[in-house]
Amino acid sequence: MKSTLRWVLLGLFTLVCIFFLSNIRNAFISTQPDQIKIMVGSGSTLQAISEKLPGSQVLDEKAGLLTVPYGKVWDYLGKIMAVKGVFRAAAVPLDHPTISWRYYGYSIKEQLQGFLHGDFGKFRSPFNRTEVTVVQELPTMLLRTCTYFIPGLLMAVGVSLLLAMLSAKWRRIGVFMDGVHALLVGLPDFFLIVLIQLGAIYATKFLGHYVLLIVQVGNKTPFLIPFLTIALIPSVTIYGTMRVAISRELGQDYVVTAQAKGLTRSEVLISHVLRNVMQDLLAILPKATTLALASMAVAEAICGIFGLGGFITSPTVQSVSSMSVICMTLALVAMAFHVLYALLRRRFVIRTGEAVSQ
Incomplete structure (x- = not known):
């Protein structure tokens, strides 16, 4: 309590x-x-x-x-x-x-x-320049942001965990992925987002017809660019943490014993190591979620998306009284994920300690 x-x-x-x-x-x-x-x-x-x-x-x-x-x-x-x-x-x-x-x-x-x-404040809509209350538009902005934020975050967790497992199983994949990870860590987030957007533009030019939506037009919102941005940047952090955690577990005595009993490396990774690194995954997820929110704000600003992140970065819609409401809404979204991770830790992480004799 x-x-x-x-x-x-x-x-x-x-x-x-x-x-x-x-x-x-x-x-x-x-x-x-x-x-x-x-x-x-x-x-x-x-x-x-x-x-x-x-x-x-x-x-x-x-x-x-x-x-x-x-x-x-x-x-x-x-x-x-x-x-x-x-x-x-x-x-x-x-x-x-x-x-x-x-x-x-x-x-x-x-x-x-x-x-x-x-x-709770008002602002001028960037589409028709009419004055809109925050309470009226907030659910729409939140839904628009969640349509690519939640899938992108889930993709980041799944892909980074899978790549960390594959890198631990095959040495050549591990060397390659570690090199890519080192490169991505050294690049600014803004630069990565710009590269994704440029890739979408060149793909459209190369194919000769309209392929991807680059910026928001009316109610049509880009999905792929913010989705890839949210999935890419947090996955770099998650992969690095899981790579170290899996390497640590592979050096433990129980892994040596399991392999001596005839279990393959894949069986050891899936049956034993994956379960034991769950605590490391749940420990890094709060930081990864914060990175995903920051990446989402930058992606929405670049793509002109009228979401929660786009609102706080776009000077065309900012207003004195509504800015604090949007910022606190973003904080509440982050807190909701932190509560979820805390519940998952209580559910999946086994706590150990020394017994106290009476």
Whole structure:
């Protein structure tokens, strides 16, 4: 019970940290958070316009400066442009960008108040430029991401485990796979994703007709590129771990005994070694899942996919209040997989210890 409570508190602490970190950009401001510069027509005055905007005051009639409640500049800009007699209105730029912890705290407070009232943020759709609530679009984005994230992760686990077993059985395959593994470890993830995308483009050109979807077009989402990306990058980590674990087990006394009794190398690998390296596999899966999520975000950004990862990396859909919700959703997805791995460890990993005499 104490262990469960500790992990729950750790998960809540992680979500709180992600919430604050996902809003850190609000601490960097380039405009005055409480001033607006207005150009009025000849038939109106700044004071008359201020009287129509509750909470505003004239700061400098000659310069056309108006003060508004702190942090409400963009709300008041929308209201000002609807007032008759206003020719132009804009936020007042700072001499240079600065860090404002006051504005950061204000934005955090505004978001928390919105969350309490059921407002989890809005953004403009990249397809029709309409304003959409996060709650409305979040299930679609999550489903779109899972269509290639879960199959890609399962493929990474299956392929890496199979290759590690084959490398342990046949020496030549092991030498070749170890060389490929060393090469892939040295290449940046972004470079691998670009290579996959270029391969898809050249395959389409070589065959002379449309073969693979490179970027998202409307509701048509690329599958192969993010799928291969998610499957490739985590499999490099899993293969390396399983290769070491299997080599370790092959040197144990029980393997020598089993082979002395007439069991073949394949029988030893499948019947004994595979079961004993399951703990190593379940130990590396949390890290592999985190790598898969990072790869998914990069792949969605490159392919222009409107999923969870594409949202947090695309400047066309980012908004102040919805960014933290998407980031916390990604964290919850990762936590769900970690809980699954913990349950699998309790189910498949045999715990041993010394007996305590009474």
